Amino acid sequence: MIKPIAVLSVRHPLGAGLYASLALAIVATSAYAKTGDRNQPMYTKQDSVNGFNAPNTVTTLTGHVVVTQGTMKATGALGKIYLDADTQVSRIVMTGSPAHIEQRDDDDNLMTGEAPTLDYDNINGIAVLSPNAVVTKQGSGDAHADKITYNTNTSHFTGEGNVSATYLPKPKPENGQPASPGTATPAPATSAPASHT
Incomplete structure (x- = not known):
């Protein structure tokens, strides 16, 4: 089954209240974040920490911050981890020069930001x-x-302000042969199709 792996919506101001939109899609068989990543334990490593492991709190991580959960890895100079009412991590804010996030999908393709x-x-x-x-x-x-907003579940992303994108073609087989050996390639047409009257 073919699913879109990325849809880019671009919003660029052309004047007060006037916007141009562009939607582009890349097609592949699968491209969602690795199934079950958010069900894995979250680990942090940093130079220092200041916070609580209690409901509705914020913990500050400082210096060489690395946060991992399954295949998701986020790095930065400063991190803040927000815990919800159930003491579950609801949000992570990282800052750095730059902050970085990466995650693999079920096909083991890497997404980085x-x-x-x-x-x-x-x-x-x-x-x-x-x-x-x-x-x-x-x-x-x-x-x-x-600004880019990226949904790791669906690979849908939107870009705002000074947006540019590069779309790569699907790689061809290394040997240049058709994917299925023994499959005949149809000969090119040598005449116009017959008309039906």
Whole structure:
């Protein structure tokens, strides 16, 4: 089954209240975040920590911060971890030069994102990167924008402000032969099709 792996919506101001939109899609068989990543334990490593392991609190991580959960890895100079009423990690905010996030999908393709600020909604799998954000999907391409919102569950992303994108073609087989050996290639047409009267 073919599913879109990335849909880019671009919003660029052309004047007061006037916007141009562009929707682009790349097609592949699968491209969602690794199933079960958010069901894995979350680990942090940093130079220092200040916070609580209690409901509705914020913990500050300082210096060489690394947060991992399954295949998701976020790095930065400063991190804040928000716990919800059930003492579950609901949000991670990383800052750095730049802050970085990466995660693999079920096909083991790597998605990376970089920006000075990374705001990751751990409940819904939404990463907001800004300003000067870059998101790259292995084998698919990349997008640059002032702000990128990326849904790790669906690979849908939106870019706002000064957006540019690169879309990579699907790689051809190394030997240049058709994917199925023994399959005959149809001969090119040598005449116009017969008309039916």
